[in-house]
Amino acid sequence: MKIIFINILFFSLILNAQLNSPNFDKARNSINEGNFKRHLNYLGNDLFEGRGTGTIGGNLSAKYLALEYDRIGLQPIGRENTFYQYVPIHGSRPLSGSKLEVHSKSIISLELNKDYVLNKVGDQTFIPNPIDVVFAGYGIIAPEYDYNDYYDFDVEGKIVAVLEGEPFSENENYFNGVFPTIYSSSDSKERIALSRGARGIILIPNLFEEPNFSWEKVKQLFSFEKLSLAYSVTSQLSLILNPINCDIIFSATDYSYDDILQMHKENRIQSFPLNIKMNFKGEFKRRDFLAPNIIGMIKGTDKKLADSYLIISAHYDHLGIGSSINQDSIYNGVFDNAAGVSALLEIAEAFTKLTVKPKRSIIFMLLTGEExxxxxxxxxxxxxxxxxxxxxxxxxxxxxxxxxxxxSVVGFGTEYSTLENFLINSASQENLNVTDVPSIFMKSESFRMSDQITFASVGIPSILVMDGIDYKNLTKEEGLEKFIYFSDNIYHTPFDDLTQQLNYDAAVQHIKLLFRLSYNIADSIEEPEWNSGSPFINARLRTIAEKK
Known part of the structure; x- marks a missing residue:
C-alpha cells in the first residue's frame, strides 16, 4: 500500500508540473456544448443512414470527418498524404435458401432466422454430408481452473453443441467468481472447438442465466450483413439455436433441454454424444469493398519523445439500416458512437489551441467496422x-x-497497467474520484467489447473511461435504472437517435476529463507500462524485440 501511495504521489508531482503549460486552461475551456452538439446532430442525422460500414452513409460520414480533421489543422498521415487508411472488407449476407437439416429418427429442416441464426458466414460453413453432433458442456478448456469439457472426448470432424456461459462460482479464484471470464464468450468457445478439430459449433442459449432472453432481439441483431477483413481466414459453421428448438438436438438422448439447464444450475454439466447428424448448405450474397479509417496527428514538441505516440480512438461506424422497429429502420447510433466521435473531434481541436503542444505526438484515429x-x-x-x-x-x-x-469515473482496463495512475491524477485535477467498475458493467466485459482490446492485444496499454454511478443530481439507483433502460431498450436499436434526452453538461464534463488525461499522458516523460502479470505484457515485449 505504501509503495502504491508513493507511486501515485510521484505521478501527481509530475503531472501537476506539466499543467503549467501555457494556455492549457484556455484550450480546455474551449470544449463546449455547441461544437459537440453540432457534430452529434450531423453524424446522428438520418442523412447518414446509421453510418453502416461500406454504405453510402458510412462513406459520407468518413468524408465529413476528414474535412473536419482538415479544418481543425491535423496532419494527415494516411494513404498518399490524406487522412484515409483504406481497410479491405468482405461482406456476406445469408439468404433464405440456406438449408440446415437435423438427421435423427427423421430428417428435420430448420429455417434460417426462425429456428436459428448464423453467427459466422462463408464458404467454410458448407457441410454437404451429414456429420455427427455432440454436446460438449460449456465448450471450455481452462487449465488454470483444472476444467476441461473436452477431457477424453473426441470431437474431431464433428459439430459441437455447447451451452452459453460457464460454470457458476462464487469463489473469485474459480472462474472469477460471479463475474464472467473470457471463456464465456462465443469467440472463445469457437476457437476451442476448432482447435479440437470440430467442423462447427452450435451455441445453445442459457435461459437460466438470461431469463429475459428474446429471440426477436437475436434475429434483429443478426439481420445485418456480416463483415470480415478481406484477408482473414474464412469461418467454420457457427450458429445460435432458437431455444424452442433445442429439444430437437437432445431428442436421441436421455436428456432434454430443461435437463441441461438444471445441470447448469446444479453445477454438474457433462459432455456426451447426441446421436444425431447435421448438414448445412448456405446461400450467401457477397461483396468486397474498401472502408476508411480516418487518421490525423499532432506532432510532439520534444526532439526525442516526439517519436512516440498516444492514440486517441473512437469508432465512427454503426449498424446502418436494419430490421424495422415501430416503422423505423435507421440505426442512427447517436450514443454509440456519434457521441464518442464528436468528443474526439472536440479533444483534437482543443489540442490545436495549445500554444505549446505536448512532448509526445498524438494520433487521432476514427475507426471503421467496430460493430x-x-x-x-x-x-x-x-x-x-x-x-x-x-x-x-x-x-x-x-x-x-x-x-x-x-x-466519479471508472476506468476499464486500469487493473492491467499504470494508466490507472494517470487516470487517478487526471480525475483529481477535475475534482473527480476514480471508483471500481460496478458489477453491472463488469458483466458485459466492457474492456473486451470495443477497440481498446485490439490495441491491448498487441501490447499497447489501453483504457476506456466512463462516468461512474455517483451522480450530482441522480441517486445511484436512478442512474442504474437509466443505464438498464438504455441497455434493454435503446442500445443497438433505431431509438438510439437524436430524440434522446442527453445531458450536454455531463458530456462536456466527460470530454474535458479525457482532454486532461490525454494531455497528461502525451506530455509525460514517463510511459504507461503494463503491470506485472498482465495478460498483455508479453505482446509488448514481443513488439519491442521485433521493433514492430
Missing part, C-alpha cells in the same frame, strides 16, 4: 502507420456521459 468485429482497429494493428512499440498508450472513446453530471 462488425473491431475490423478497423484490427486492420490498423496489422498495418500500423507508426510502429506499435513506439505507441505508448491508447485512450478509446465509446460513448460519453449522457445521464447527469458525475462525481
Amino acid at each position: 462488425m468485429g473491431l475490423l478497423g482497429s484490427k486492420y490498423y494493428v496489422d498495418h500500423p502507420i507508426v510502429p506499435l512499440y513506439k505507441t505508448i498508450a491508447n485512450i478509446n472513446i465509446d460513448g460519453v456521459a449522457s445521464f447527469d453530471e458525475f462525481n
